[in-house]
Amino acid sequence: MSKRLRLGIIGAGRIGKLHAENIAYGVPAAEIAAIADVNLSAEMEAWARGLGIPKVTKNPEEIIKSDVDAVLICSSTNTHADLTIAAARAKKHIFCEKPVDMSAPKVRAALGEVKKAGVKLQVGFNRRFDHNFRRIRETALSGAIGDIQIIKITSRDPAPPPVSYVRVSGGIFLDMMIHDFDMARFQAGAEITEVYAAGAVLVDPEIGKAGDIDTALVTLKFANGAIGVIDNSRQAVYGYDQRLEVFGSKGEARAENDTPSSVRVSTREGVTGDKPLYFFLERYKGAFVAEINSFIDATLNNKPVEVTGEDGLADMYAALAAGKSLREHRPVTIAEILKDEGAA
Amino acid sequence: MSKRLRLGIIGAGRIGKLHAENIAYGVPAAEIAAIADVNLSAEMEAWARGLGIPKVTKNPEEIIKSDVDAVLICSSTNTHADLTIAAARAKKHIFCEKPVDMSAPKVRAALGEVKKAGVKLQVGFNRRFDHNFRRIRETALSGAIGDIQIIKITSRDPAPPPVSYVRVSGGIFLDMMIHDFDMARFQAGAEITEVYAAGAVLVDPEIGKAGDIDTALVTLKFANGAIGVIDNSRQAVYGYDQRLEVFGSKGEARAENDTPSSVRVSTREGVTGDKPLYFFLERYKGAFVAEINSFIDATLNNKPVEVTGEDGLADMYAALAAGKSLREHRPVTIAEILKDEGAA
Amino acid sequence: MSKRLRLGIIGAGRIGKLHAENIAYGVPAAEIAAIADVNLSAEMEAWARGLGIPKVTKNPEEIIKSDVDAVLICSSTNTHADLTIAAARAKKHIFCEKPVDMSAPKVRAALGEVKKAGVKLQVGFNRRFDHNFRRIRETALSGAIGDIQIIKITSRDPAPPPVSYVRVSGGIFLDMMIHDFDMARFQAGAEITEVYAAGAVLVDPEIGKAGDIDTALVTLKFANGAIGVIDNSRQAVYGYDQRLEVFGSKGEARAENDTPSSVRVSTREGVTGDKPLYFFLERYKGAFVAEINSFIDATLNNKPVEVTGEDGLADMYAALAAGKSLREHRPVTIAEILKDEGAA
């Protein structure tokens, strides 16, 4: 492998472009050799040229079959598993946006191919690379807060997605809370063993009609004895609310939201500060950069990736358990889901 | 009734003394006519004299049969219900420390006598009068945060009680989380309809051997559709951790811990601030004063009390439901508890 | 001296009443034997009775000549020096509200009598006993922030006093900033050696017509080499702004304002918190109690008082220097003021 990693990107939508720009402008250790998108346009070609990407194509196979060292799979979710399999067979290292697939068997099939090929696969759970959440994990790993006992995650979007999206999203647990399941497992340093989900339709009745909920509280039990809770809302009118609290035998670490400025204004009416950064692209701006750097570092220097395909699968099982818990109105173990899924 | 309320206090332990001093030093609208304690001592008599309390006795009946307008029942829990009944029959207004009894039927019996007598009864859930939590409730009532959707309560003690106490405490839900059930109902402005409890023994295995847990996460559903979660730990090594967050359709209100000072010290090692106030007597100092003032105001001016016997009963049902949920590992409705208790 | 200190209070205005109530309700080690006020009224007598003060009189001499151990001088400023002298001659310990007098020679004369009599004299600079500022001083004394280099004091009133008061107040430096000079000396652990004052009339032109300023910035030099700055405004519309920052060779300690609650409300409009406590009686509530306790402790246990007459005099010299600096538009040393005052 060359000292500079040669990358191909598949999918030039919002997230593919984001990664491309982060790499072009901020990752000297990598170069983008090609980018593919089924909806190739003149505008996209101009954008790619601007970034110095030499090749643009409609066909992802061209990239997979080229001499790149690794591919970034940023296309639509339904293509992830097949592209992962194809890339693995072509012996390319893989960064795949989450989720690898909406069906657990397909994910397992893809992971099997990855294993067989001996390539690296990192799944795009970017929040693990967030400066605040990472600082908490490092604090816990340092022993400063002792054994972890309670994990609390708040994760609320600024506004609900269109109902048309909700309908095909896989539901709040697979679409939104899956990030939080991943964060919970990351922070606990242990697997989730059981979940109990309480949910409600409080934001928009149309979401309820679409068969989903928009507000959820999920209780977690972890293999190391810790317990946890995640709360999700599709609408926090004050902005993107992303907080975390890890409580242990020797202390607690807590992250507040990031804000555009530190300014407080005091007037007769009160003391006012900034709202949280409004959207995930702003809030996790640095996390996206760190995530890609981590993948490139793992690939170039043959280190383990920081978010594995198995992580993605475990997160999905937690989401499936939460869905079943909500439907059946009882706590559901991950072991039960593994059985359901023919994975145990 | 005289314009200045004449009070008798039954029980001169920690909490009875606290109320006595708060009234003597801070409530011009009331006077303490007498205080009773079964363990009457010379020291206690001297203390009472110092506060200008004219009469000290071993016998609570002397107080109940005297010409006081109201009694404060601060004796041991197992005497609360009988004293409440006796006081009600003597037509005294009653402030009773929580809980009225550990048995729901006895509580109901006591509430029946109170109703028959037409006297006022306020139960000692002091936290409703805390400056932070009250500010949040006022914010919600003002409409500023819209319809309430999620309530999150953190309530952690600085250190566990002796295991001998744990054994007779009724368990974490009746002993500790009952305050939080009351806070949850107060903040929701609605009754709890269902709970699900997750618990663990993470602080002290002896607590487990005593048949209790020391760490708990309880999910709540409310009659108005809101959902909530309470987390308890018997040991937060950094101090008494009492926080609240109410999230609604138009915003969120959040209370942090109170600290001894606002000072931050910046050194090479970091930026350090105060830990939370360490104990409930410091944290809820103002709440205890406000609570008694509220009772005296309600009594003198014939207003409704702010925490009723029915509140205490509802809090107890939530605690019983949490216990059953933990034992049976399933969500439990309050309706089910009412049936269990013969109350429905 | 009896184990319980017998006190007489001279002056039953706002501050005399405050001390009386703090002692009656919060200082078991002292009792108020008598209170005097030239404007004795039936209402005042009822109030004193309510506090259990056995004697009320129009004549301060009756108190000075009585068998009390100590007197609190809370009458109007122009009587302080004479009463201090009389009390000293009668061998009473003295707590005197600030300032001892508006004329330095009179203060020196009073201090001379106090010294001759060998009684204690504490001057009412209550802010030294504030929880925040005291914490900073303790931090500095612990060595945690190293040698003190810069002291910054913000001290702003919520609203200007009536211009009629401004006219007789002695000016912003003697009336308002004198508290900050005292704080600066306390925090520096060193005397002020030179000041430079910049001032402006920005709040109310009538204050300017009365010969005073309403906004001031005073630079300080201390005998230990540190430098400092105080800013005053007669009007901070958001409330009483009282902050302090001490910067040293090993770090910095900083105190923010106290607020009624810790609640933050997040809405579409922003994140809003409480304004500072509005008035000095609320902000320094605890400081007034601690101040009196300190005096009683010093007196009962023969310890040095924490704010001496010499402190009051040094604060006054700083204020006089600031006034001269403003008038003559140049830095002015304390040594120069001592010469002006015939004190050097």
Add this chain to the structure above:
Amino acid sequence: MSKRLRLGIIGAGRIGKLHAENIAYGVPAAEIAAIADVNLSAEMEAWARGLGIPKVTKNPEEIIKSDVDAVLICSSTNTHADLTIAAARAKKHIFCEKPVDMSAPKVRAALGEVKKAGVKLQVGFNRRFDHNFRRIRETALSGAIGDIQIIKITSRDPAPPPVSYVRVSGGIFLDMMIHDFDMARFQAGAEITEVYAAGAVLVDPEIGKAGDIDTALVTLKFANGAIGVIDNSRQAVYGYDQRLEVFGSKGEARAENDTPSSVRVSTREGVTGDKPLYFFLERYKGAFVAEINSFIDATLNNKPVEVTGEDGLADMYAALAAGKSLREHRPVTIAEILKDEGAA
């Protein structure tokens, strides 16, 4: 002028490289046509190639005489004025790092040439573009805090520069506080009319031997009647301390330091948060990007630049006044400096 601005950069030291990278990676509206550095090295050439800069040279003249639209002057201070003059004569727009020169007459000469040529000149006071300080200025301009009355600036470096640098730096006022004079003028929306400087050598006696001070407090008066204070220290051991407070007739706006994360850790020992970002490159990272964007926008779209040569000159006069004030131990007006400098 082409729609994409063609830039030449003179000087490829730390700051020249920073600008080059910011433009290459973050400013699509501009392209770097060439870069010059007297100490041209192979490493520098490789770095330039990596950024896609087509031309690298030792000779700044080559750039000035080329067809670029604008030059960025990032070479050593003693070359700024001459390069500015040469660039102006060549009709290039100019971004010049601060200061334009250490001698006011040379600055004025350069500004004269700029004016004659009709080109734009922006001086590199990057802090005006900081997210926090800009938010405060916008708040003030919105009227939310009324008329400005007091400005307080804290500006402390994490560690002192080498004494060898101090010796040629021009002194703390021209080297360090000049940024704060610029900030003060920016925030006041008015010119400084008078300064009074207090200074001390508290960090390192060697700085004193070099004829400079390391700790300073400067009082400011502004043409609009406001007053202000700046404090500088060459060593804040906890990191780069950059705060600002603007107080007005209707309120106050205050910026705290930025920190690497929002995490607070609570343990038995206390509650600890992050120190400020340690160095100016981190703290003002975004400001450097915004500054260059602003220059490019002004140049491409023929808008006024946000920091003019006249700003740089006025900041220098304030610094000179502070130096004179310190030496002569008296307040010094800007008018007096103008006379000294033959500029009035």
